[in-house]
Amino acid sequence: MHTLAREKPLAAVLGPQFQDFYCATCFAELDVNGETEILMCDDCSEVSYCSLKCQRQDWRSVHQKPMTTTMRLCIRTLLVTLRNSERTPSFNGAIIEDLETNYKEYRSSPSHNQFLSDMVTIIKSVGHNVFPKSVETNKMIAIICTVLCNAFGIMDDKRVEPIGSGLFVGLAKHNHSCASTSHVVFEKNQITISYVSRMLPTFERQKSIRNVHFITCRCEMCRNDDLDFIGLASRCETANCSGYVKGSNPCGVCKKPAVVPIMESSSSTSKLIDILDNLHKSNEFDSTTQYDYLQNLRKEYIRILADCNVAILQLDEQIAYCASDLKKIPDNLSEYSESWRGPFNH
Template sequence: MDFEIRCCVSARDERRRETLLRCSQCKTARYCNITCQKQAWSVHKRECKCLRGLLPRVPTDSVRLAARLIFALFSPSKGSSKELYTLEEHESHLTSMSEQKKQGLSQLASMLELYLRQEAPDLAQEMTSSLPPSCREPLSLIAKVTCNCFTVSDGELQEIGVGLYPSLSLLNHDCRPNCVMVFEGTKLQLRAVRDIKPEEELTISYIETLSLTEDRQRQLEEQYHFTCHCQRCDSQDKDGLMLSGEEATWRLLKEALPRLEEQKAESRWEALIKSCSHFLSTVGDDLPDENLYKLRLTDMALDASVHLGHWEEAVRYGEKTLPVYRQYYPDPHPVHGVQLMRVGKLQHYLEHIADALDTFKQAFQIIKLTHGDDHPLTADLLMKMEECRSELDQKSSSSH
């Protein structure tokens, strides 16, 4: 299994942040429980000193991750150094970056040097003597980390941090990959979602693929510095479906999205549900559910309804998305499986037991492949299915 370097938790969700234990010294690192905190101390103790030295400034995830990498290379544990030295095979892409992006990375590199000096005053000398050549320059190291790190997520795909898994970073991208990656804690699993022939290349998707070809290619260019020419991009597969309906109508939704995304990021759920309801009722049946922008608004309405406890509305929005997800994810995909499971839980809560069981069964067909039999999410799904069967049996017995 790959040796991983990771940041503990990113503060992307303020509500989640408030439920976590905070390190009493640096006030920055957060943990799910005391056991997790104790297990992390051997790694966190050097980082803790650096974080305290910079307060009230807090370094970005990428700076903390690069620093953890350097600490691991300074003091390699058994089996870790060989894996980490594979970073030599990774590109920094500095030569192909715009000056603006280089400038941003230079600021992160300066922060990294300042951060590390709290723990390693003779930093330059230590880096020269202890690190592989491509990791001695902070700018090059930061560039490699930002281009090759993975977003760590929980079983339900909520982002919780960033991590570096050097060997798996060498896999190439495809917008319709034959493999997916899922996390169990900080352990990263590579799982096949299609039959793979002998000597066929294993591929993953670096980005969320539910977007237009032009947008996917732009994101890959900006973040990973290559132009994608996979079969899906060259054929512009699904673009016509994503832009189905009257252009004048879907442009209204497209133009509204940045403001709605801002409301979601700020957890302004009342404002968000009001906006989404207004736009969705305005376009009505003029746009098919498959239209990408209508789907995004429907998903946002689902999120807002769940946060507000509007369960009937939530299940209505969720059920609208399922046939669309089925079209856009022809292969088993974690996003599709988690969406089915989410809707199934809503149906179950509202006592639509038969519907919930059917939805959970569909989710299971996906999750058992994307997450595997031993993943906690798979076990949770099996338990939900058993609960539904038991409740249906009870209803059947009481009706006789």
């Protein structure tokens, strides 16, 4: 693997579920074992900092008021942009004004337009002491649209899901392709990046992209029905057969016809992905309980879905993550965590 570009975000915020583990300002991993002092917010007692400098910097970005992660990212971006602060240079010289905003599309959609108006009202109410008074509402909305359209999840190698969200101006200039093999890749002299998880089925990826970026992706991955059929594959119903069924095609191993309809496998795939997404947002389970819950989910869905199904692959990642969090790798985990290396799991 080669590193093509390195870039610090113009603005970034930490996800609320990770506030006990990372500094809310610089994202440094905190020493939860207590050997190094961790500073807490005196007001809300919910966010943590690695230093007094980071704590003061976060308060200058209007931390005092409770708000969503997206709103905090918009505020931090507005502060950097409207205050004419010294900006972190992008690796390719791009600036935030160069990015696509989809301003017209957002404003022409009643639901999006109402969301933007509500957000501006809230931001103005909490940031009246820090934003320049002469700032036009339309300019604020344009910057907010830029954030909504171009923000990326921030990953930590130790975790499966993003720990936060940030605006990387240089990287955001590159075009989208679901088929990108890494966060940034060279392809035919053009850098392409994926705006969504490539583990999702095509209909889920395209729905997400249309809702946020107002484009219909036509990359080779979206055009390749065979790849999508693999991602939605169901388990072969023939006894002792290790094969899988793609769509209405027969099993690739025993050649027996498909038993599970493609709509049923698609529905089960989508349902399992939704369950896993909602699980990310919930703090209801501890690691042990979540591990047992995920194991039971796998037993339920593996009766229908194949090991190479994108939802099962996501589920296996979650099980592996929980197992590592518990500092144990059960014997039965290795039976399926390494059993498939398909096009969605490079």
